[in-house]
Amino acid sequence: MFQIFDVLIIVAVALNFMALGVSRIRGVINAVALQGVLLGIFPLFIHSELGLRGFALMAVAVILKGRVIPAFLIEAIREADIRHEVQPIVSFITSLLLGALGTALALVFSSTLPLTTEHTSLLLVPASFSTVWTGFLMLTTRRKAIMQVLGFLILENGILLFGLLLLEAMPFLVEAGVLLDLFTGVFVMGIIIHHISREFSSISTDDLSELKE
Template sequence: MAQILDPLLILALALNFYALGVSRIRAVIDAVALQGMLLGLAPLVCHTGTGVRGLLLVVVTVVLKGVVIPRLLVRAMREANIQHEVSPYVGHMASLFLGAIGTGLALAFSFALPVADAHAGLLIVPASLATVWTGFLLLTTRRKAITQVLGYLVLENGIFLFGLLLLEAVPFLVEIGVLLDLFTGVFVMGIIIHQISRSFASISTEHLTELREQLPEMQE
């Protein structure tokens, strides 16, 4: 299965870099949607005997990650008149660089983790760790609420990828974990984005800076 799975994973890794490097939010949304769909299809490649439950999981993840969530995000963007630029705290070149370092570390780290014989030689563990790292980068270095949601989705993709290794051993945990995470992603963040856009007329988290520690005032 490595022949089909490895190119898929490499494509997912390339999408990580694409998401870090592009400046238009629409492009990031598309990248995250494509990555979600690719990884959603991966169980079909990984496990020959996918049952009805497995197929259901594939359908649900592909539909949610590939269609529903991106549509919600695009709609939120349109309704809130969000500008199309990502506006990162850390520049694109620097984020790409950090992403490359993280991917390298993920590779190094995964060599230290022994894998089961059935999974020897697969790229799943490093790809998953690298994707989780990319999700963190997007979460912490981007200004707008919508890109933080995208970061959360990439993080979730990375965790889903690791779940592939366990789909046969503990199907319940993987399925419920993935679905609940997606549920959080879709509903709550969708609602919040809606509310933020109504209250602030734009969904940049820069508006969300009212709450912070105020320095003690100087003596007058």
């Protein structure tokens, strides 16, 4: 059981690299959506008894991350007439290598953490750090506002991965709240992107660095 789970976690981490390396925005959206769905079904593998509420939350998370948010982002690309290339500040290869470095450091770091014995053998903790690191990379090294939304989504995926450890202890209300936050965040960002693209000719965040009267 844990063997399959480990493979799934590695697929999730590989999707991080895909999100960092793919040059088309739609590819990144697909990677993030797939990761969201994958993470959504993870509770099935960790906890044998989920209960009705667990299943409901899982279904909501999967639909939201796998269907609603990607559709929303693709719609935003179409509406705002965004060009399809990612335009990173550091090159794709450098960001891939940085991502790999972060993942390696995450593995080293999580082996020094005082985790409970049942969690130390799992790849969950390093994968979660690695995903958070990828999210930060994405937030800082990409020019377009839509990529920052995607970075934010990956960051949230990383936090969710960590939260899986605490699934029994964490009240479902908190998780539902996180999901709602996420949805609202993406929604707000979508509106902002739309407005930026209406005011200015591009959604490059470089243009946002100067304030004018």
